[in-house]
Structure formats: C-alpha cells, structure tokens
Amino acid sequence: MAAPQETSKIVILCLPNLSIACGQECTELGIPPLSVEPLGVTVEGTFADAMRLNLHLRTANRVLWPLAQFNCHHPDQLYKGVRKVGWERILDPDGYFSVHGYVKQHTIRNSQFAGVKVKDGIVDRMRDKTGRRPDTGPNRDQAVVYYRWKDNKCEIFLDTSGETLSKHSYRIHPGKAPLQEALAAAILITTRWDPQTPLVNPMCGSGTLAIEAALMAMNKVPGLMRHNFGFMHVQMYPESTWKKMVLEASRKVNTKNIPKLVATDIRRQAIKEARDNARQAGVDHLIEFEVLDFRKQALPTPTGILVYNPEYGERLGQDKDLEQLYADLGDFLKQKAAGYWAYVFTGNLDLAKKIGLRPKRKTPFQNAKIECRLYEYELYEGTRRYGQED
Numbered sequence: 083m084a085a086p087q088e089t090s091k092i093v094i095l096c097l098p099n100l101s102i103a104c105g106q107e108c109t110e111l112g113i114p115p116l117s118v119e120p121l122g123v124t125v126e127g128t129f130a131d132a133m134r135l136n137l138h139l140r141t142a143n144r145v146l147w148p149l150a151q152f153n154c155h156h157p158d159q160l161y162k163g164v165r166k167v168g169w170e171r172i173l174d175p176d177g178y179f180s181v182h183g184y185v186k187q188h189t190i191r192n193s194q195f196a197g198v199k200v201k202d203g204i205v206d207r208m209r210d211k212t213g214r215r216p217d218t219g220p221n222r223d224q225a226v227v228y229y230r231w232k233d234n235k236c237e238i239f240l241d242t243s244g245e246t247l248s249k250h251s252y253r254i255h256p257g258k259a260p261l262q263e264a265l266a267a268a269i270l271i272t273t274r275w276d277p278q279t280p281l282v283n284p285m286c287g288s289g290t291l292a293i294e295a296a297l298m299a300m301n302k303v304p305g306l307m308r309h310n311f312g313f314m315h316v317q318m319y320p321e322s323t324w325k326k327m328v329l330e331a332s333r334k335v336n337t338k339n340i341p342k343l344v345a346t347d348i349r350r351q352a353i354k355e356a357r358d359n360a361r362q363a364g365v366d367h368l369i370e371f372e373v374l375d376f377r378k379q380a381l382p383t384p385t386g387i388l389v390y391n392p393e394y395g396e397r398l399g400q401d402k403d404l405e406q407l408y409a410d411l412g413d414f415l416k417q418k419a420a421g422y423w424a425y426v427f428t429g430n431l432d433l434a435k436k437i438g439l440r441p442k443r444k445t446p447f448q449n450a451k452i453e454c455r456l457y458e459y460e461l462y463e464g465t466r467r468y469g470q471e472d
C-alpha cells in the first residue's frame with residue numbers, strides 16, 4: 083500500500099465501452115492513462131489525484147486506490163491476504179465499512195462468500211490491533227473496500243468513490259428510458275463536440291444529453307453536485323486539500339459564452355421532467371426546452387450538432403412504428419439539416435438502417451446490456467442516400 087503522498091497505480095472502473103472517453107478525460111486532467119481496457123483505465127497518481135478524479139470525471143464509475151495484491155488459490159488465502167493489510171491505519175474502528183467486488187475463480191461459486199472472507203479478514207485484524215471493530219453492511223455511503231479476484235490473483239482496493247460516479251446527482255425524475263449520466267457524457271465526448279458549438283437534442287426524454295452538454299459548456303464537474311465520497315471516511319482523507327480542490331473547480335464554472343442549447347420532445351411530461359432535472363443541475367436557464375415533434379425542429383443556427391437517442395424497441399414502442407420514425411429521421415437529416423453533424427445513439431442496428439444515410443463513423447456502446455452504436459452523419463447540401471451496412 084502506497085502512502086497517500088506517494089504515487090501509486092489508480093484503477094478507474096467504467097461502464098462497458100466508456101473507457102476510451104474516460105481515458106481522454108484523464109489526459110485532459112493531466113493524469114494520462116497508463117492503460118485503457120474495456121472496463122477501465124489505469125493511471126498513476128497520489129491519493130489527492132484519486133480525489134481529483136472523483137471530483138472531475140464525467141464518464142467513470144468508480145476510482146480504486148490499491149491496498150494489496152497477492153496470489154490467491156483458495157478462500158482461506160483470501161482471508162489471510164486481507165488480514166495482512168494495515169486496516170487499523172485506514173478505517174475507523176468505531177466506524178462502518180462496506181465490501182463489494184468481482185470474482186472469477188474456480189473455487190468460488192458464490193461471490194458473496196468471497197465478500198464475507200474479505201470482511202472477516204478486515205474485522206479480525208481491526209479487533210486484534212485496536213480491540214474494537216467497525217460495523218459493516220451493504221450501504222456504500224461510508225468507507226468502501228473493493229476486491230478483484232481473478233484466476234489466482236487477488237487485488238484489494240479502497241473504493242474511493244463509494245456510491246457510483248456514473249450518476250451525477252441531479253436526476254429527480256428517472257424518465258422512461260433514460261441514458262445514464264456517464265453514458266450521456268461519453269456520447270458527447272465521442273462526438274468531439276466543442277462546447278462553443280450549438281447543440282440540439284430532439285427526443286430529449288429526461289434531458290440527460292442536453293444537461294450533460296450544459297454542464298460541460300459551463301465547466302461544472304459532477305463532483306461539485308455531490309457531497310459524499312468513500313475517501314471522506316478513511317483516516318488518510320486530507321480534508322483541507324479536498325476543500326481547496328472543490329474551491330478551485332467551482333471558480334472555473336462559467337456561464338459566459340454558452341452556445342445555443344436546445345432540448346425538445348413530443349411529450350409534455352418529458353419536457354417538464356427534463357426541465358426539473360436541469361434545474362436540479364443548475365442549468366435550466368442555459369437550455370431552451372420545447373414540446374415538439376422532431377420532424378418540425380427548426381435549427382437555430384446554420385451549423386451545429388444534432389444528438390438523438392430515439393426509442394429502439396427494447397423498452398419502449400414497437401418496431402413497426404419505429405421503422406417509420408427512423409425513416410422520418412433520415413428524411414429530416416437529408417432535407418433540413420445541411421450544415422450540421424448529426425449523431426444517433428441506438429440499440430437497434432436494423433432500425434438504424436432505416437435512416438438511409440451512410441454513417442461517417444460508428445462507435446460501439448452498451449446500454450443496460452444492449453449492444454448500441456453511436457452513428458455519426460455529416461450533413462451537407464445534397465447529402466445523398468446510401469445503403470448502410472453494419
């Protein structure tokens with residue numbers, strides 16, 4: 083275990099397919115990735131850097147600070163390995179902690195059993211060293227320990243995030259088929275949207291894409307909307323460093339030079355909910371909301387980007403109606419959106435073909451276990467109809 087002021091590897095876990103966008107965010111923060119894997123990014127930094135990642139990252143799920151790594155062939159070795167960690171210097175003996183993790187190992191059928199071994203190792207060590215023991219339970223609102231036991235190697239981490247970072251603390255209405263906030267942020271990063279460029283989000287639903295865009299445009303990072311992280315509940319938490327970090331980030335929030343941001347949806351209820359969510363995020367005054375059929379969308383400026391997340395038949399609507407909707411979307415793009423870049427995020431690759439335009443780029447994503455794509459279209463006068471292949 084590295085001392086907090088020393089550098090260590092820091093593992094950032096992401097939802098599937100978000101690690102490329104997350105790696106980009108790390109680079110922009112000055113903490114470039116050592117590696118980018120399908121479900122995460124590894125960087126190097128101090129404990130304060132781990133806190134900064136928690137404050138800034140829009141696309142991450144959790145930030146892990148390594149405590150130990152050992153060979154592990156059997157649950158008893160897991161218990162012994164965990165017990166060797168100096169928990170009395172990390173946890174409050176009168177406090178509370180929670181354990182969660184990931185196991186892929188042939189001697190373990192029930193991952194909860196591995197969690198119990200980890201918990202027992204921690205509690206027994208704390209009792210030996212301090213004569214007291216912290217409480218444990220499933221809630222991740224205080225100190226959180228994460229284990230990753232794959233084949234015969236086990237890693238133990240402090241989960242410095244605690245509750246997931248993928249939610250950005252402003253959603254008061256869940257909406258019907260919402261994008262998770264981290265996924266919406268990754269979609270915007272993947273579009274290479276410059277936050278000076280006008281952005282139109284028809285079919286906005288609960289408003290996630292438009293709200294994330296507004297937050298990016300004003301430089302408001304998700305950690306500013308949240309007051310509790312796992313790292314705040316361990317002994318090495320440098321509270322004054324955190325306060326300085328938060329102050330520095332809040333000074334960079336700026337509502338000047340916000341581009342035109344438009345969010346529309348055919349359902350009045352969706353617009354009401356999107357507006358409420360935006361108010362909660364502090365960005366409702368930066369977004370123009372309107373109840374509108376996407377076919378009637380007037381584009382506010384000669385150039386900009388259009389971002390769509392139409393229904394795709396897994397959770398809402400029926401494919402027959404949706405075929406027409408995607409065809410109409412294609413017609414709109416061909417006839418009324420010259421000068422724009424358009425992005426369509428969908429989990430139905432057959433429906434996407436109904437758009438009838440050849441995408442310039444297709445980026446794979448996943449949403450609630452459904453394979454999705456973000457299709458990119460460059461639209462110009464005389465954009466022609468092409469067949470799509472996927």
Ligand SMILES: C[S@@+](CC[C@H](N)C(=O)[O-])C[C@H]1O[C@@H](n2cnc3c(N)ncnc32)[C@H](O)[C@@H]1O
Nearest residue numbers: 257260261285287288290347348375376391393
């Ligand atoms: C998958 S949801 C969008 C979810 C959104 N990305 C979010 O995070 O909440 C699709 C939305 O398209 C809207 N919609 C369906 N047909 C429409 C149309 N013709 N014009 C505008 N919006 C439409 C639905 O009301 C629904 O809110």
